[in-house]
Amino acid sequence: MTTLQRKEVNPIAHLSPEDIEQIGRELDAIRDEVLAVRGEKDAKYIRRMIAVQRRLEVGSRAVLLFSVLPPAWILGTIGLSIAKILENMEIGHNILHGQYDFMRDPKIHSTTWEWDFAAPAEQWKHSHNELHHKYTNVVGRDNDLGYGIMRVDEQQKWAPAHLGQPLYNFINACLFEYGIAAYDLELGRNLASKRRRNNPDFRARLRQVGRKIRNQVLKDYVAHPALSVPVGLAFGNPFGAFFGTMAANAVANVVRNLWSHSVIMCGHFPKGVETFERTSITGETRGEWYLRQMLGSANISGSKLMHIMTGNLSHQIEHHLFPDLPASRYAEIAPKVRALFEKYELKYVTGPFVVQVASAWAKVFRLALPNRKPTRAIDHTIPPRHPAEATV
Amino acid sequence: MAVTQKLRDGAWRVVELITTPVVPADYLDVIAPLRNPTVLRARVDAVRSETAKAVTLVLRPGRGWQPHKPGQYVRVGVDVDGVRLWRAYSVSSATGRADGRFTITVNAVENGVVSSYLLNNARKGMLVHLDLPDGDFQLPEKRPAKTLFVTAGSGITPVMGMLRSALHELSDVVVVHSARTAEAVVFGAELRELAAQGRIRLIERHTGTDGRLKPAGLADLVPDLFERETWACGPGDLLDDLQEHWADAGATERLHVERFRTVVLVAGDGGTVTFEKSGLVVESAGGTSILDAGEAAGQLMKSGCRMGICYKCVLPMREGIVRDLRDGTITTASEVDGDKPLIQTCISAAAGPCRLDA
Numbered sequence: 001m002t003t004l005q006r007k008e009v010n011p012i013a014h015l016s017p018e019d020i021e022q023i024g025r026e027l028d029a030i031r032d033e034v035l036a037v038r039g040e041k042d043a044k045y046i047r048r049m050i051a052v053q054r055r056l057e058v059g060s061r062a063v064l065l066f067s068v069l070p071p072a073w074i075l076g077t078i079g080l081s082i083a084k085i086l087e088n089m090e091i092g093h094n095i096l097h098g099q100y101d102f103m104r105d106p107k108i109h110s111t112t113w114e115w116d117f118a119a120p121a122e123q124w125k126h127s128h129n130e131l132h133h134k135y136t137n138v139v140g141r142d143n144d145l146g147y148g149i150m151r152v153d154e155q156q157k158w159a160p161a162h163l164g165q166p167l168y169n170f171i172n173a174c175l176f177e178y179g180i181a182a183y184d185l186e187l188g189r190n191l192a193s194k195r196r197r198n199n200p201d202f203r204a205r206l207r208q209v210g211r212k213i214r215n216q217v218l219k220d221y222v223a224h225p226a227l228s229v230p231v232g233l234a235f236g237n238p239f240g241a242f243f244g245t246m247a248a249n250a251v252a253n254v255v256r257n258l259w260s261h262s263v264i265m266c267g268h269f270p271k272g273v274e275t276f277e278r279t280s281i282t283g284e285t286r287g288e289w290y291l292r293q294m295l296g297s298a299n300i301s302g303s304k305l306m307h308i309m310t311g312n313l314s315h316q317i318e319h320h321l322f323p324d325l326p327a328s329r330y331a332e333i334a335p336k337v338r339a340l341f342e343k344y345e346l347k348y349v350t351g352p353f354v355v356q357v358a359s360a361w362a363k364v365f366r367l368a369l370p371n372r373k374p375t376r377a378i379d380h381t382i383p384p385r386h387p388a389e390a391t392v
Numbered sequence: 393m394a395v396t397q398k399l400r401d402g403a404w405r406v407v408e409l410i411t412t413p414v415v416p417a418d419y420l421d422v423i424a425p426l427r428n429p430t431v432l433r434a435r436v437d438a439v440r441s442e443t444a445k446a447v448t449l450v451l452r453p454g455r456g457w458q459p460h461k462p463g464q465y466v467r468v469g470v471d472v473d474g475v476r477l478w479r480a481y482s483v484s485s486a487t488g489r490a491d492g493r494f495t496i497t498v499n500a501v502e503n504g505v506v507s508s509y510l511l512n513n514a515r516k517g518m519l520v521h522l523d524l525p526d527g528d529f530q531l532p533e534k535r536p537a538k539t540l541f542v543t544a545g546s547g548i549t550p551v552m553g554m555l556r557s558a559l560h561e562l563s564d565v566v567v568v569h570s571a572r573t574a575e576a577v578v579f580g581a582e583l584r585e586l587a588a589q590g591r592i593r594l595i596e597r598h599t600g601t602d603g604r605l606k607p608a609g610l611a612d613l614v615p616d617l618f619e620r621e622t623w624a625c626g627p628g629d630l631l632d633d634l635q636e637h638w639a640d641a642g643a644t645e646r647l648h649v650e651r652f653r654t655v656v657l658v659a660g661d662g663g664t665v666t667f668e669k670s671g672l673v674v675e676s677a678g679g680t681s682i683l684d685a686g687e688a689a690g691q692l693m694k695s696g697c698r699m700g701i702c703y704k705c706v707l708p709m710r711e712g713i714v715r716d717l718r719d720g721t722i723t724t725a726s727e728v729d730g731d732k733p734l735i736q737t738c739i740s741a742a743a744g745p746c747r748l749d750a
């Protein structure tokens with residue numbers, strides 16, 4: 001295991017294998033407590049959230065029919081941005097995690113949900129739920145670390161191209177939904193060789209993304225702008241109406257992209273978050289997996305509104321421990337999780353949004369440059385397991 | 393015609409584009425849940441208590457409903473503590489009501505999650521999910537000359553549906569009904585009224601005092617037993633007895649039975665897992681995930697994280713009972729109710745025989 005900030009001390013050197021398994025048991029107990037009460041309240045919550053989001057979206061789009069009028073444009077754009085953020089974060093992300101599968105409602109189910117995002121739900125579930133959540137912060141396995149375009153760890157070799165990474169990161173933030181679609185496709189790797197390019201499976205996924213993007217683009221930049229043309233005609237400015245609505249959609253998409261990118265950066269990039277080496281996870285126990293999630297995630301502190309707008313990814317630590325529990329429960333269990341961190345002398349990384357975003361960006365800038373002093377190889381591996389288990 | 397159809401299709405595609413990635417009906421659902429053509433729902437218009445342990449719900453079905461035939465049942469999906477559970481209930485109202493509504497009558501089942509929920513919580517305005525009516529416990533088009541109904545407990549429900557729909561077309565009707573006490577007879581007042589009017593011959597048996605009905609005793613009550621076309625509904629052992637009795641008399645084809653779910657699934661340790669599409673049958677131990685057991689036996693299965701967080705491994709369970717290996721949660725499915733919960737095979741172990749739709 002290796003740390004992002006070359007720390008002199010191994011943050012888990014004081015834990016014995018028994019401690020780690022005990023942490024796992026205590027976290028399981030917290031999970032059981034939520035399962036015992038999970039039910040109608042959670043079902044009501046997500047249904048209400050969906051209803052609110054749909055009303056807000058329809059309302060904002062109705063206002064945008066009058067996009068030729070500046071106040072309507074501003075109001076509609078703000079509303080649409082919020083609607084898109086809610087749709088992606090508190091609704092889409094959490095439903096696609098299967099957090100509401102327990103309801104057995106085929107309409108609100110991880111296997112049937114589709115979201116307002118360039119990346120098709122199916123492909124995102126693979127790269128996010130299967131890979132990122134299982135291999136959290138394992139360099140080389142978890143592509144969320146730097147999205148394959150950035151240097152995120154001192155131990156990664158520096159190259160001159162890394163000088164541009166603040167710029168890449170900013171562009172990626174603006175076009176985040178397309179970045180994620182490309183990332184789910186593993187575009188870089190799959191376009192690299194002819195054999196990969198022609199792989200029928202890759203082709204099929206490429207077509208799937210193509211269809212999704214086409215529909216998304218037609219909706220936001222053609223269909224809805226066209227709807228506002230009649231009102232524009234009434235005001236003698238049909239072109240203004242069309243392009244006004246188109247611009248409103250573009251702004252809403254970019255706002256949503258910037259916001260989700262920032263929230264996600266706060267989850268695994270800020271100071272204090274650890275990364276791990278591939279070899280450190282072979283034969284990992286449940287306790288060790290939990291421990292890796294604890295060390296590899298960071299929270300954002302803030303108000304209830306902040307939690308909802310981040311899809312409760314402000315509770316990234318709790319989310320990574322229990323990705324399948326309804327996200328609105330994370331706030332409830334956060335004090336218990338935090339107490340557990342304290343009990344086992346682990347660092348619960350959290351901070352206000354601005355601080356965390358700044359911290360994550362600082363790292364992007366710092367690692368754009370070569371390391372100032374050579375890194376010392378420090379052994380941060382999780383202590384060996386019981387000999388009996390180690391033989392497996 | 394073709395042109396208008398094309399125009400309509402084109403217009404619809406535009407509407408779909410406007411609402412993508414969800415479908416237009418999803419927006420409609422927010423304001424008019426009964427109008428959704430793809431999801432059949434019903435609103436509870438009234439709740440009537442029948443006995444201390446039975447309640448009738450008057451349902452107004454939404455778009456897509458097709459009227460039932462007397463004697464049929466309908467599967468109803470009810471959200472109990474946030475979880476949608478499906479159960480089959482016989483339709484108890486007459487067919488073809490002018491207001492388009494129909495009723496189901498729910499009887500308390502011991503440890504019955506859905507029945508006790510409905511008994512305590514069903515309210516006017518509540519939404520339930522529906523499936524189309526089904527079942528061949530029906531009267532034939534050509535009505536029989538002499539009819540016998542043998543029912544016990546909640547088994548009266550489909551028969552009540554038949555009587556209310558078709559009694560005017562039947563001439564010689566005997567109803568033998570068992571219930572614990574006189575008060576426990578569901579639709580007691582209505583049945584007795586029909587008997588008083590001479591439209592049916594009603595034989596009530598109160599098992600609390602008279603003991604259980606034995607088929608041998610039936611001949612004393614209804615001497616022309618085997619001349620009658622007979623419909624029976626009630627607990628499994630009663631139906632077993634009747635079927636044996638009718639078989640002994642060589643009259644099997646005159647007896648029609650409707651079985652309610654009688655097997656209560658009890659969680660055990662391990663079980664036989666059947667993959668219905670591939671035909672593979674696997675003995676799966678209580679501590680092994682169905683995913684591991686299936687793969688070991690050569691079943692091709694989807695999986696991802698293999699630790700319960702990605703939901704890639706889910707399969708519909710048609711019938712059976714499984715235990716969550718992480719926290720012990722039990723999930724059951726029953727063919728009769730048609731509920732096919734998706735189970736995560738990577739963290740679910742068989743807790744009894746299971747049949748998976750895979």
Ligand code: FES
Pocket residue numbers: 694695696697698699700701702703704705706736737738739
């Ligand atoms: S394989 Fe990921 S939940 Fe089962």
